[in-house]
Amino acid sequence: MDTDLASSLMVARTAQTQQSVQLAVFKKSHDMQTQLLDMLLQPAQATLPPGQGTQVDKTA
Numbered sequence: 001m002d003t004d005l006a007s008s009l010m011v012a013r014t015a016q017t018q019q020s021v022q023l024a025v026f027k028k029s030h031d032m033q034t035q036l037l038d039m040l041l042q043p044a045q046a047t048l049p050p051g052q053g054t055q056v057d058k059t060a
Helices: 002-045
Strands: none
Touching: none
């Protein structure tokens, strides 16, 4: 009986540890993707200098 209880507790602890690791990896992956998007969108959010982008040059 004691070995069954000990085995059950060990399996539960292992599952808890594995779930914690998966959650940590998921969070880190999300943070890295967010940082990449911020880095890629940063130039697009920059304001244009005065006078630039007001007319379309159709000869280009």
